[in-house]
Amino acid sequence: MAVEVIKAGGNLSPAAPAAGGAALNARIQKRSRAHGGREFVLDLELAIPAGITILFGASGAGKTTLLDCLAGLLEADAGRIIVNHGVLFDKAAGINVPTRQRQVGYVFQDLALFPHLSVEANIRYGLAKIPADEQRRRTAAILESLRASHLASRFPREISGGERQRVALARALVTDPALLLLDEPLGGLDAPIKSAIVDDLRAWNRAHQVAILYVTHDRGEVFALGERVLVMERGRLIAQGTPQEVLNAPRQEAVAQLAGFENIFDATVDATHETQGTMTCRLAGTAVTLEAPLTHVAAGATVRLAVRAGDILLATSRPHDLSARNIIPGVVLSLEQRDFMITAQVDCGARFEVHLTPGARDSLQLHSGREVWLVLKTHSCQFVGPGT
Amino acid sequence: MDWQAFLLTVRLAVLVTGILLLLGLPIAYWITYSRRRWKFLIEAVVAMPLVLPPTVLGFYILLALGSKSPVGVWWESLTGHTLAFTFEALVIGSVIYSLPFTVQPLAAAFSTVDQKFVAASATLGASRLRTFLRIILPLSISGLMTAVALTFAHTMGEFGVVLMVGGNIPGVTRTVSIDIYDQVQATNYTSANQTALVLLAISFVALSLVYALNRRVWALWPWR
Numbered sequence: 067m068a069v070e071v072i073k074a075g076g077n078l079s080p081a082a083p084a085a086g087g088a089a090l091n092a093r094i095q096k097r098s099r100a101h102g103g104r105e106f107v108l109d110l111e112l113a114i115p116a117g118i119t120i121l122f123g124a125s126g127a128g129k130t131t132l133l134d135c136l137a138g139l140l141e142a143d144a145g146r147i148i149v150n151h152g153v154l155f156d157k158a159a160g161i162n163v164p165t166r167q168r169q170v171g172y173v174f175q176d177l178a179l180f181p182h183l184s185v186e187a188n189i190r191y192g193l194a195k196i197p198a199d200e201q202r203r204r205t206a207a208i209l210e211s212l213r214a215s216h217l218a219s220r221f222p223r224e225i226s227g228g229e230r231q232r233v234a235l236a237r238a239l240v241t242d243p244a245l246l247l248l249d250e251p252l253g254g255l256d257a258p259i260k261s262a263i264v265d266d267l268r269a270w271n272r273a274h275q276v277a278i279l280y281v282t283h284d285r286g287e288v289f290a291l292g293e294r295v296l297v298m299e300r301g302r303l304i305a306q307g308t309p310q311e312v313l314n315a316p317r318q319e320a321v322a323q324l325a326g327f328e329n330i331f332d333a334t335v336d337a338t339h340e341t342q343g344t345m346t347c348r349l350a351g352t353a354v355t356l357e358a359p360l361t362h363v364a365a366g367a368t369v370r371l372a373v374r375a376g377d378i379l380l381a382t383s384r385p386h387d388l389s390a391r392n393i394i395p396g397v398v399l400s401l402e403q404r405d406f407m408i409t410a411q412v413d414c415g416a417r418f419e420v421h422l423t424p425g426a427r428d429s430l431q432l433h434s435g436r437e438v439w440l441v442l443k444t445h446s447c448q449f450v451g452p453g454t
Numbered sequence: 455m456d457w458q459a460f461l462l463t464v465r466l467a468v469l470v471t472g473i474l475l476l477l478g479l480p481i482a483y484w485i486t487y488s489r490r491r492w493k494f495l496i497e498a499v500v501a502m503p504l505v506l507p508p509t510v511l512g513f514y515i516l517l518a519l520g521s522k523s524p525v526g527v528w529w530e531s532l533t534g535h536t537l538a539f540t541f542e543a544l545v546i547g548s549v550i551y552s553l554p555f556t557v558q559p560l561a562a563a564f565s566t567v568d569q570k571f572v573a574a575s576a577t578l579g580a581s582r583l584r585t586f587l588r589i590i591l592p593l594s595i596s597g598l599m600t601a602v603a604l605t606f607a608h609t610m611g612e613f614g615v616v617l618m619v620g621g622n623i624p625g626v627t628r629t630v631s632i633d634i635y636d637q638v639q640a641t642n643y644t645s646a647n648q649t650a651l652v653l654l655a656i657s658f659v660a661l662s663l664v665y666a667l668n669r670r671v672w673a674l675w676p677w678r
Binding site for chain 2 (some may be wrong): 137138139164165166167168169170171172174176178180181182191192194195237238241
């Protein structure tokens with residue numbers, strides 16, 4: 067599937083699954099006022115198939131608001147929510163199925179396990195309408211499948227964070243939801259525990275085939291889960307596709323920032339080279355020029371370019387005979403170590419952030435004030451939108 | 455010590471506490487969760503007995519229950535006797551007088567229950583009643599105990615409203631506080647002192663319980 071970048075306003079591109087084939091189909095508009103009095107508008111349309119779909123965005127992008135609307139905890143101002151052909155909400159038709167009848171499994175960001183009930187009682191809570199022995203059987207089965215049987219008689223405060231997350235997941239899954247909403251359910255967990263829980267979740271969904279919306283603002287988690295991702299910003303859906311597609315080919319600045327493009331520049335297109343498929347851009351207010359892949363802009367236009375700090379090479383003498391088209395001289399301003407990554411700020415007229423390993427720093431004997439050359443491949447320079 | 459008055463007072467306090475729990479739980483729930491704009495009016499009415507002189511409150515209750523009032527007329531047609539100056543009148547007066555002592559601790563406790571639990575309960579298919587009984591109430595247990603203790607102690611010790619709507623009929627409306635007043639009037643200080651000490655002890659125990667619960671030093675609830 068090709069990456070789809072959605073225009074503000076939230077119209078789905080034709081490549082999105084048709085309404086009939088999607089497990090969740092929703093169009094939601096919701097105005098709300100944040101504590102600061104700032105108005106927040108959620109306005110988007112989604113059609114997602116069964117399986118895990120990652121909902122990615124910075125804090126405040128509206129991810130939780132969207133989930134709350136889907137669960138019926140918040141009422142949208144306009145729109146429609148359809149899960150497996152069942153209409154849960156339709157403002158125009160006056161339909162608003164109450165939360166308790168929506169069959170939406172929701173794992174909250176802070177889990178919201180009932181503190182006064184044991185793990186078993188927490189899980190059985192959603193099974194009130196079926197006979198007691200069936201409740202026991204299903205509770206035991208879901209605990210077993212999430213490898214949490216030994217926790218049944220414990221209270222939430224007596225178990226670890228990862229165990230709590232399993233229990234919260236079990237409590238949502240045991241009710242056989244038609245739609246599963248996971249709001250950063252595995253935040254703060256170590257990667258091995260996380261992937262074990264996700265594997266269990268995938269195994270569960272092979273049998274159930276429901277749409278799972280998995281919220282995260284952690285880039286690493288998006289790549290680890292590796293499935294369909296929706297990117298949200300300021301209440302709107304701005305891109306969707308596989309993580310690689312969305313994050314590696316950002317054509318919008320918001321995606322670029324989310325995807326970790328540390329360097330974003332305003333630039334003017336000096337010349338376009340149609341036969342080469344490139345264009346020469348001069349960074350605003352500098353003499354620095356970059357060769358970037360050609361986009362549909364005319365010479366003289368202003369554009370924004372993004373470059374990953376990890377995609378830039380450093381050399382201590384002017385390199386020769388390289389395929390890379392951008393070789394820019396500069397001076398190291400500062401070097402900062404975080405874990406096993408060195409962040410270098412380099413002044414080339416424009417300021418670049420460059421990431422390198424401690425080993426590279428030592429063998430190049432880098433220090434602030436050192437003269438260096440930055441090496442950038444043309445395709446490392448991404449066009450992310452018109453300039454400002 | 456007038457045991458008749460003491461037992462009557464305990465009976466009154468237990469009855470009033472029971473009735474107020476039944477009334478106070480829905481009122482407190484409504485006050486906590488309602489989004490009506492005029493909610494403050496109900497809150498003000500509920501809190502009124504806190505600031506009104508008991509004689510004023512007692513006076514209006516007496517008027518409302520009197521043989522010329524609709525309530526009084528209805529009661530008379532139902533039971534054949536007037537409502538004022540009976541034990542029933544005492545119960546009604548005490549219920550109104552102690553209402554804030556039930557509703558306010560409950561409402562305060564309900565409002566501290568994290569809304570995430572209420573939301574989680576709804577997503578798990580629970581009705582509002584089930585959410586209230588299984589989640590909100592158990593998580594408000596200290597507020598519930600506070601309400602019970604305060605209501606009981608407050609009703610045990612009330613004087614003004616009781617005197618206004620009940621009078622001083624031995625075995626019917628004569629409570630311990632009125633008994634103490636009578637004993638003091640008759641310069642019977644030893645007897646007055648005995649009864650007063652009992653009330654003092656009950657109040658102290660009730661309030662100790664309230665503060666112990668609200669400082670959460672209580673070990674009865676494992677999730678604290």
